[in-house]
Structure formats: C-alpha cells, structure tokens
Amino acid sequence: MESSSEHLSISVDVSEGISTNYQRIVEHTLGSLFRNHCLVDQPISLHLTLKENEEAILVSSTATDRYSKSRFDWDDLFADGLIIKNDNGSNDYISTIVYLVNYLQEYGAKPHDSLGRFGFSQSLQYNFNCVEENLVLSHFRRLVTEFNINGVRWKQQSSRIFVSHDIDTIHGGLLQDGFYALKKGRFDILLQLLWNEAMARPAWFNLDRIMDITSEYDVKSTFFWLVNQHRVEIEGRSLRNSDYDLKNRKVAEQIDRIKNRGFEIGLHKSLSETNFSEEMGHLALDHRSNRNHFLKLSVPAHFDALDAFEVEIDFSMGFAEHFGFRNSYGLPYRPFHPVKGRAFECLMVPLNVMDTTNWTYMKLPKSEMQDLIVSFIEKNKNDAVLSILWHNNYFSELKYNGYLDVYKFVLDYCRQTGLTGITQSEILADY
Numbered sequence: 518m519e520s521s522s523e524h525l526s527i528s529v530d531v532s533e534g535i536s537t538n539y540q541r542i543v544e545h546t547l548g549s550l551f552r553n554h555c556l557v558d559q560p561i562s563l564h565l566t567l568k569e570n571e572e573a574i575l576v577s578s579t580a581t582d583r584y585s586k587s588r589f590d591w592d593d594l595f596a597d598g599l600i601i602k603n604d605n606g607s608n609d610y611i612s613t614i615v616y617l618v619n620y621l622q623e624y625g626a627k628p629h630d631s632l633g634r635f636g637f638s639q640s641l642q643y644n645f646n647c648v649e650e651n652l653v654l655s656h657f658r659r660l661v662t663e664f665n666i667n668g669v670r671w672k673q674q675s676s677r678i679f680v681s682h683d684i685d686t687i688h689g690g691l692l693q694d695g696f697y698a699l700k701k702g703r704f705d706i707l708l709q710l711l712w713n714e715a716m717a718r719p720a721w722f723n724l725d726r727i728m729d730i731t732s733e734y735d736v737k738s739t740f741f742w743l744v745n746q747h748r749v750e751i752e753g754r755s756l757r758n759s760d761y762d763l764k765n766r767k768v769a770e771q772i773d774r775i776k777n778r779g780f781e782i783g784l785h786k787s788l789s790e791t792n793f794s795e796e797m798g799h800l801a802l803d804h805r806s807n808r809n810h811f812l813k814l815s816v817p818a819h820f821d822a823l824d825a826f827e828v829e830i831d832f833s834m835g836f837a838e839h840f841g842f843r844n845s846y847g848l849p850y851r852p853f854h855p856v857k858g859r860a861f862e863c864l865m866v867p868l869n870v871m872d873t874t875n876w877t878y879m880k881l882p883k884s885e886m887q888d889l890i891v892s893f894i895e896k897n898k899n900d901a902v903l904s905i906l907w908h909n910n911y912f913s914e915l916k917y918n919g920y921l922d923v924y925k926f927v928l929d930y931c932r933q934t935g936l937t938g939i940t941q942s943e944i945l946a947d948y
C-alpha cells in the first residue's frame with residue numbers, strides 16, 4: 518500500500534490535569550511536523566500524561582500549568598537549559614516543541630523598541646546562543662525515536678531557498694550613492710547618477726538587472742512592493758514608507774515584466790494605518806502575500822491581522838538583528854493561538870537571512886558576513902525553506918559596494934550544494 522503523509526491522521530488524548538486547549542495545540546503542532554517530515558503508514562495516536570506511566574508520554578506539569586495561565590516567559594520554563602524538563606528530570610520534547618514553533622515567547626513580551634518589535638536580545642535564541650539551530654526538528658526526531666512511534670519513515674529532503682527583494686526605495690540612489698561618489702571624489706559617477714535620474718532611469722530602478730543576475734542561479738525571486746509613499750511619525754521618529762509612486766507608468770510596466778518573466782510579487786505592508794486589504798487593492802497579486810516594512814509587527818496582533826484580511830502567506834517572521842530561526846524551525850508553518858485555542862489560517866514563511874542585518878546591526882566585513890551566511894545554510898541544508906532578503910539598493914556597487922558579491926556567492930553556494938529555489942506559489946502548494 519502506498520504510504521502517505523497527505524491524509525495523515527494523528528490523535529492526541531490526555532490524562533486528567535491537562536487541558537483540552539493544550540491537547541489541541543499538541544495535535545496541531547505534531548500533526549504539522551509529521552506531515553512535513555515523515556511518511557506514515559498508520560494512524561498515530563499519542564497519550565499525554567502528567568504522572569509516569571509506561572503507555573503514555575510524560576509532559577511537564579509546570580509547562581501545562583503555565584500554558585493554562587497564559588504565562589509564556591521563557592526564563593523559568595527553560596531554567597535548566599534548552600529543553601523543558603519533566604518533574605522527574607526527563608526531557609519534555611512536546612512542550613518544548615510547542616513552545617518554540619508557535620512563537621509563545623513573544624506572547625505578552627514587552628516591546629523592545631519604538632516600533633513595538635520583539636527584540637533578538639529578549640529571545641531565548643539569543644540567550645542560549647541557538648538562533649541558527651533547527652531545534653524543533655531535532656527535538657521532534659528524538660521524540661519519535663525515544664518513544665518508538667511506529668510506522669514512521671523520515672522524508673529525505675534538501676532545503677530550498679526563497680529569495681526576495683523589498684522595494685523600499687528607487688530614487689534614494691541619487692542622494693546616497695551620490696554622496697558616496699562625492700566622498701570618493703568621483704564626479705564622473707555623480708554626473709552619471711544625475712543624468713540617469715534626469716532621464717528617469719534612477720540607479721536603484723535596477724530590477725531587470727536583479728532578475729538577470731538571479732536567473733543565472735536558476736532562481737525566481739519575489740519582489741515586495743510598498744503602496745504608500747508618505748512618511749509616518751512613530752514615537753518622535755519620522756520613518757519613510759516608499760519613495761516611488763506605484764501608479765507611475767514605469768513602475769507599472771516593471772511589475773508586468775516581473776510577472777512575465779515568472780518572478781512574483783507581494784505586498785510590503787507600509788507603516789501607515791491602512792489595512793492589508795486596502796493596500797493589497799493597489800496591486801494585481803496572484804497570491805495575497807505579504808512582508809511588513811521594517812518587520813514592524815508584534816505577536817499575536819500580526820497573525821490576527823493577517824487572518825482578518827485573508828492574507829494567505831506571510832514572510833515577515835525573522836529577527837532584524839541576526840540571521841537564523843525566530844521560532845527555531847525551518848519550514849513554513851501555521852502557528853496556533855494558545856489562548857484562542859485554534860490555528861491561524863495564514864502560512865508563515867520565516868525570514869532567515871537579510872542584507873540590512875549586517876548593515877545596521879552586525880557590521881561585519883563582507884567576507885565574514887558571507888562566511889556566516891554560508892555556514893548557517895550549510896548547517897541547514899536539509900529540511901528547511903531558507904528565506905533570503907536582498908534589497909534592490911544592495912545591488913549597487915557604490916554605497917553598498919560588496920553586497921552584490923555576497924549575494925552571488927551565496928546563490929552560487931546554494932546551487933553547488935543542490936539547494937534549488939522555491940517560489941511563493943510552490944510554497945503554498947507544498948505546505
């Protein structure tokens with residue numbers, strides 16, 4: 518008989534003292550993991566218990582108690598290290614997996630900055646120095662092995678890469694590259710920039726070139742567009758949405774060329790108060806897909822908003838300050854709301870690597886940044902969709918000189934390692 522994970526059935530029942538809400542999050546979480554990683558021959562049923570019992574899987578009374586009280590800070594749950602412990606000192610893989618993959622550490626966390634974001638330094642991943650580890654998968658493998666869950670075979674799958682570009686600025690090149698040229702005494706470059714701008718060919722309107730370069734590595738990337746231009750005041754800071762007009766004929770023609778070449782587009786949700794539907798109405802989207810500008814979001818408000826406006830797929834869940842996994846997991850996933858007791862509809866595809874992380878926060882020399890990205894990909898060359906963001910301005914050889922070489926190096930490394938590209942359409946079909 519053909520075994521399959523498509524129609525996989527998993528049921529979880531629980532002993533006294535464990536809430537149905539906890540039972541549901543476990544069923545949803547493990548069901549997703551079995552589907553993503555296993556071929557299963559028979560229905561799986563698991564029994565969870567708070568008291569030692571040979572037939573059942575022990576879970577921590579502290580974890581289930583905190584869960585029912587909606588207390589989600591990580592520091593006392595993970596007091597003994599990177600895994601939640603049962604009352605008898607054994608490992609509670611299930612509570613650990615549930616906690617990490619559903620972003621529970623972010624529920625009730627104090628905003629870290631003026632944009633209301635959850636900061637990397639607040640996270641368990643920072644404090645245990647494990648942001649590059651796919652902990653959820655390694656705990657899941659140990660769970661299946663240690664508890665002899667029958668009829669399970671592991672899928673062998675190379676990771677795939679999702680490459681994208683947030684289009685924040687098209688006209689910034691004149692000022693920013695121009696200033697760079699001026700500092701270097703390169704008046705010839707400055708004149709060229711002025712000429713291009715006057716001819717309506719701004720330097721950072723380079724998306725055809727980005728598609729040419731990316732195509733050399735057999736990857737089709739996604740371009741995320743801002744539909745709002747005006748500045749927004751947030752806690753005394755004046756922050757920019759875009760510096761281009763989506764209705765401009767050249768911009769509209771560019772979007773057509775992107776689609777005609779088999780590349781894709783999505784919304785880059787602005788900082789303004791407008792909602793997803795209002796903004797998406799300005800773009801001819803094939804999928805209701807999004808990434809938030811500045812990764813400005815908080816959990817669970819962001820997940821609620823995505824569902825309220827029927828966004829299908831979101832690419833915002835990354836740490837701005839570091840490469841890696843914000844929920845310690847490598848594949849697209851629909852998180853579960855621990856209080857409302859149901860899974861969100863929108864598929865989250867976490868963001869793992871971006872250029873501005875280095876420019877703004879890490880400030881490493883380009884060669885070190887390149888090595889760091891490659892070692893992260895090497896560590897996760899199986900069982901992940903790795904999402905890489907390179908803004909269009911980082912393809913310039915002036916102010917952001919060197920970033921294009923890193924981009925090419927990373928894509929070349931992926932191709933040589935056998936990691937192929939994946940588009941948002943393919944992600945939606947597969948997950």
Ligand SMILES: [Zn+2]
Nearest residue numbers: 683685810811
């Ligand atoms: Zn942006």
